[in-house]
Amino acid sequence: MSRTPALAAMSPPPAPERKLRLDATAAGLLLGCCLLWGLQQIVAKATLPQVPPLLQAALRSAVAALLVWAWARSRGIALFRRDGTLPAGLLAGALFAVEFVCIYIGLGHTSASRLVVLVYLAPFVVAIGMPFISSSESLRPRQWAGLALGFLAVAFAFGDALAGAAHGTRWIGDALAVVAAVLWGATTLAVRATRLATASAEKTLFYQLAVSALVLGAASVLRGEAWPAAWSGFALGSMFFQSVVVAFASYLAWFWLVRHYPATLLSSFTFLTPLFGLLFGWALLDEPVTPQLLMALAGVAGGIWLVNRR
Numbered sequence: 001m002s003r004t005p006a007l008a009a010m011s012p013p014p015a016p017e018r019k020l021r022l023d024a025t026a027a028g029l030l031l032g033c034c035l036l037w038g039l040q041q042i043v044a045k046a047t048l049p050q051v052p053p054l055l056q057a058a059l060r061s062a063v064a065a066l067l068v069w070a071w072a073r074s075r076g077i078a079l080f081r082r083d084g085t086l087p088a089g090l091l092a093g094a095l096f097a098v099e100f101v102c103i104y105i106g107l108g109h110t111s112a113s114r115l116v117v118l119v120y121l122a123p124f125v126v127a128i129g130m131p132f133i134s135s136s137e138s139l140r141p142r143q144w145a146g147l148a149l150g151f152l153a154v155a156f157a158f159g160d161a162l163a164g165a166a167h168g169t170r171w172i173g174d175a176l177a178v179v180a181a182v183l184w185g186a187t188t189l190a191v192r193a194t195r196l197a198t199a200s201a202e203k204t205l206f207y208q209l210a211v212s213a214l215v216l217g218a219a220s221v222l223r224g225e226a227w228p229a230a231w232s233g234f235a236l237g238s239m240f241f242q243s244v245v246v247a248f249a250s251y252l253a254w255f256w257l258v259r260h261y262p263a264t265l266l267s268s269f270t271f272l273t274p275l276f277g278l279l280f281g282w283a284l285l286d287e288p289v290t291p292q293l294l295m296a297l298a299g300v301a302g303g304i305w306l307v308n309r310r
Contacts, residue, residue: 019261026261030269033250038276040246041112047238052225053104058216064247065209072202079206088194093211099183102176110173116274118177123267125185133193146306150271153299201256268307271300
């Protein structure tokens with residue numbers, strides 16, 4: 001007997017076709033995302049003197065959520081249909097919000113380079129958790145070695161910044177970065193382990209942006225942050241970049257990738273992000289590209305090859 005229309009409407013959408021390996025499309029999108037994310041922390045930290053941290057984070061989430069809503073509406077994608085994803089969406093949104101509370105407050109206590117290195121512990125969280133969700137994504141020893149090589153290469157690139165005794169409140173920023181890494185990994189696992197795995201990328205991202213806009217906005221008010229008396233061209237440009245380019249476009253691409261490709265393989269590529277941050281520092285701030293950086297780039301490339309080769 002066929003199902004009634006009401007039951008059919010309540011049934012979850014079919015699971016997206018999942019690919020076992022990264023193809024050229026995935027690699028291209030990942031490189032673009034890593035490039036943008038490498039610039040993100042530099043821009044956010046540079047904006048702190050003009051726009052408080054939690055206000056920055058709340059505004060970018062609010063603007064990006066509106067853009068995702070408009071995008072989904074233009075493409076006929078239902079964001080508010082009851083499909084059983086609300087509990088998972090609220091969980092993912094809460095994890096996403098607290099992650100960026102840690103990142104934006106952490107930037108006020110430690111350097112962007114130190115923070116971005118520690119945040120990219122997240123792939124290890126994903127690699128450890130994914131076998132409990134999907135046995136097909138268990139890592140072999142060779143792939144664990146690739147992840148380890150990638151992280152060690154990133155740490156090596158920032159050896160000067162990470163060396164020496166911590167001073168002042170730097171330890172607070174470092175601790176917040178580690179917490180943010182765990183939360184980022186947990187968000188990816190939550191998306192894969194719940195009904196969000198069958199939701200559209202637009203709906204998954206909208207949950208996180210909408211919930212985080214509310215949580216971050218409330219946290220900004222409770223922290224007593226003040227709106228800028230006047231917005232400079234740099235501050236406006238920074239918020240456009242953080243909201244439209246990063247939080248809307250690159251995150252939409254990321255969640256589309258998470259739905260269609262193995263999360264552990266995707267996470268291995270994100271080790272490129274802090275190295276792109278170093279390259280942007282050289283290009284925009286005239287910082288030198290040292291032999292350390294070139295060796296680290298080789299290490300990251302080797303780690304990605306170990307994780308992804310057949």
